[in-house]
Amino acid sequence: MLFRTLADPTRRAIFERLCRDGEQTVGTLTAQAGVSQPAVSKHLGVLKQAGLVRDRHEGRQTHYSAQLGALAPLIDWTSQMAGFWQSRFDHLEDLLKRMDQ
Amino acid sequence: MTTTATETLSVIVEREIPYPPEKLWRALTQPHLIEEWLMKNDFKPVVGHSFNLRGDWGGVLDCEVLAVEPNKTLSYTWNFAHDDAAYNLKSVVTFTLTPTSTGTRLRMEQSGFRPDQKQAFHGAKAGWQKFFADLERVAGGLS
Numbered sequence: 643m644l645f646r647t648l649a650d651p652t653r654r655a656i657f658e659r660l661c662r663d664g665e666q667t668v669g670t671l672t673a674q675a676g677v678s679q680p681a682v683s684k685h686l687g688v689l690k691q692a693g694l695v696r697d698r699h700e701g702r703q704t705h706y707s708a709q710l711g712a713l714a715p716l717i718d719w720t721s722q723m724a725g726f727w728q729s730r731f732d733h734l735e736d737l738l739k740r741m742d743q
Numbered sequence: 744m745t746t747t748a749t750e751t752l753s754v755i756v757e758r759e760i761p762y763p764p765e766k767l768w769r770a771l772t773q774p775h776l777i778e779e780w781l782m783k784n785d786f787k788p789v790v791g792h793s794f795n796l797r798g799d800w801g802g803v804l805d806c807e808v809l810a811v812e813p814n815k816t817l818s819y820t821w822n823f824a825h826d827d828a829a830y831n832l833k834s835v836v837t838f839t840l841t842p843t844s845t846g847t848r849l850r851m852e853q854s855g856f857r858p859d860q861k862q863a864f865h866g867a868k869a870g871w872q873k874f875f876a877d878l879e880r881v882a883g884g885l886s
Contacts, residue, residue, distance in 0.1 A: 723754040723853060724754045724755075724756055727754065727756040727851050727853070728756055730780055730781055731756065731758050731780075731849070731851075733779065733780035733781075734760075734767075734770055734780040734781075734849075735758075735760065736780070737770055737776060737779045737780045738760065738762050738766060738767065738770060741766065741769070741770070741776075
């Protein structure tokens with residue numbers, strides 16, 4: 643369910659934006675999504691159904707935020723930190739190469 | 744990567760580096776070099792020195808140097824304070840350098856997570872890029 647929901651590139655991009663930038667309105671998301679507002683709303687609906695986003699109504703605006711807890715089945719903390727260090731070690735090796743010159 | 748006890752977790756990453764320990768040590772202990780591969784910092788290789796690591800995602804880690812043995816061992820705390828206790832992180836990072844015939848074996852152990860920290864948000868953010876790259880590969884295959 644989670645993978646299927648995030649398999650769509652546009653939907654995944656919307657979700658990533660919410661993860662990175664925090665709560666956003668449909669309007670803000672549409673401005674950057676490259677698709678129409680109804681399309682963004684539809685994607686948000688699917689994300690909400692999967693438990694990946696939550697909506698909050700404030701006046702006429704609806705604010706959406708990422709629900710990172712929904713990713714728990716995908717993210718194991720220790721493997722995530724291991725991934726973090728592996729990628730840092732890649733940078734470290736690049737640096738050591740440059741230090742040669 | 745191992746779970747050492749019910750109370751704490753540790754992450755171990757090891758790599759063979761084709762350079763001698765002395766060179767690797769410089770990259771681990773000189774602030775302008777640390778910044779190039781890890782994060783912005785005000786590190787000093789002095790036991791008891793308190794410093795910050797500033798991630799490009801905006802997070803700031805509170806660190807204190809615990810052990811310095813030139814070209815061999817470097818250890819510091821890796822703590823993240825958050826208003827929500829569930830996101831607090833207290834851990835210790837230890838780098839161990841062992842010379843080999845072709846360079847150095849670098850071992851990093853980060854220990855001290857409690858199981859309830861396994862979804863800590865800052866950690867997730869730190870790993871976002873790689874995580875999403877992996878996710879794209881896995882999820883992309885399904886589309």
